[in-house]
Amino acid sequence: HYKADNFEMLEVRTHHGENRIQDASFAVGDDINLDSYYTASRFQNPPSRKFVSDTNERFDLEKTLEASKDYYKEYEAFEFEQMEPNEERNIFFSLKTTPEMLKDTSAIISVRSVYVPDGSYPNHKVKELEMEIVTSHDPNKMSSNATLMNYRLVRFKTFKFKIKFQNNGEGPASTIRLETDIPEMFDKQTIEVTDMYPECPICPDEREVNYSCLDTAYTDKQAIFTFKNIYLPGSEQKNVREYDSTKGFVKYKVKLQKDFHKQTTRSRTAIIFDKNDPIITNYATTRFMTGLSIGAKAGYSFRPGADRDLKEYFAGITFSPYKSYRGYLQAELMVGASSFDEISEFTEEEVVDDVFVNRYDYTEQIEGKNITLYGVPISYRYNLNNYAAVAGGVQLKVDLSQQTTTDSNGAYTLEIPSEGEVIRDESQDIRTRVEHDCSFVNFQAGVFAGFNVGFARIGPSVGARYVYYFNQPHQQVMLHAIWKF
Incomplete structure (x- = not known):
């Protein structure tokens, strides 16, 4: 029994035309005569009447009303008309209480x-009816x-999301x-919002209402769904037999941004029952399939400091997520x-009997053609933004085919010094x-x-790559263009 008035009557909902009585006073004109009865029987001595005692049934109405008014803070009176035997009717009361009452979980x-x-x-x-103030959790x-x-x-x-919750509390x-x-x-x-339980309409934007509804609001990073004025029983609550009635959910669908x-993203929900502390759900993780991007690549390479001026053009494909x-x-x-x-010139001389000199002036031309296979078994690339990326990795090289033709012309001259x-x-x-x-040579x-x-x-993009090989010739520079699909 609390001294302060911790409840305020917000709303009373009737469904059968019940009338609220402002002055709940009764003018009792007759008393109930429990000893008199009227019966029709074929027996001369009809059976005696038996009464079943109901501890809730009382006969001094004025005393009951006075005692109730002294003990309870407020009361309401309603008049029922034309109510049939065994008929059941309901009146719904909405009460507003103080935060202090909600925190007192031992109150009854x-x-x-x-x-x-x-x-x-x-x-x-x-x-x-006694009701205990208990917490609700999920x-x-x-x-x-x-x-x-x-x-x-x-x-x-x-995309569709579903937030499921259950009140496992005692209230x-x-x-x-x-x-x-x-x-x-x-x-x-x-x-x-596509579906929900408890079922209720979406709350109007322009005004507050006292009926059950689902309110939706948004912040920079969150969507907030609030069930207002509902009744979700707890699974540990007395007289709750339908376990599913303690469960609820919200289903909603959403589209992606244009860009x-x-x-991978992770999202979760903080669920707050009444004035209790938030309960955090599991993470709902959004992942993308790796997918396969095949790129077409072509370019030009050269070897700084090499003995030969090797001109190479290459083309290939790339594989990445x-x-x-x-x-x-x-x-x-x-x-x-x-x-x-390559063209080179050199001279060979042979002295005969210290009198004659056989001299050959050589012109040597070397032509070569190589077919080279490059493989990058693994490389790591990092996109700095939408327009620039850096990379590093391992590169292997082998000449699949190497053809060399050497033409040598020696012009003979006899000299007599x-x-x-x-x-x-x-x-x-x-x-x-x-x-x-030769084939499969010059592995690097x-x-x-x-x-x-x-x-x-x-x-499309363009780029450059510097390669350092562990054996001679060590250096290679590759300039390339690539288009990823």
Whole structure:
């Protein structure tokens, strides 16, 4: 029994035309005569009447009303008309209480009902209901059909989320607030509630209402769903037999932003029952399927400081996850075609009997063609933003085919130094051609670092790569263009 008035009557809802009585006074004109009865019987001595004692049935109505008014803070009186035997009717009361009462989880409040079948007689029944102020809490879950998505196909797709909760407390909950994280890639303006339990309409924006409704609000990073003026019983509450009646949920659908990145997101919901502390759900994780992006790559390479001026053009394909957001792995396979053309001149002399000198002036031309296979088994690339990326990894190289042709022409001249005579004799000229073919030679392994500018995630870009091989020749520079699909 509390000294302060902790409850305020907000609303009374009737459904059968019951009338509220402002002055609940009764003018009792007759007494109930329990000893008199009228019966028709074929026996001379009819059976005696038996009364079943009902501890809730009383006969001094005035005393009951005075005692009730002294004990309870407020009361309401209603008049029922044309009520049939065994008929059941309901009146709903909405009470507002203080935060102090909600915090006092050991408090017990009492509600008394006095039922007067006929205002002309004092007999009546009294029913009392005791209710304990208890906390309401919830094991809950957040789920979604957006757990694994195909990035190529999601742009115009609508995703569904469901927040499930259950009141496992010992008392009912009247207000349930769901504070749900909305990842940045989803457009909060497209959120639409598709289903809910307890079922109720969406709250109007322009005014506060006293009936059950679901209010929706948004912050920068959250959507807030609030069940107002509801009755969700607790699973540990007395007289609760339907376990499913203690459960609730909100279903909503949402679309993606126009510009979003391929990244994993996590969202969860804080569920607040009445004035209790928030209960945090599990994480609902949104992932994208890795997908496969195949890129076409072509470019030009050269070797700084090499003995030969090797001109090489290459083309190939790349394999990487589709439109990765930041860091990702990439493999490459390329084929290069190179050629070189060298001309050298040198002289060979042979002295005969210290009188004659046989001299050959050689012109040697070497032509070479290589078909080279490049492989990048693994590399790590990091997108700095939409337009720039850096990379590093391992590169392997082997010449699949190497063809070399050496043409040598030696012009013969006979010199007689003592006489100062030089005789050119073309019949003694030497002409040779040497062809050399080999396969799978010149294997090299090295590491590289490079960069790309353009459309880093998908589409065209250009870049450069510096490769350092562990054996000679050590250095290689590759300039390339790539288009990722």
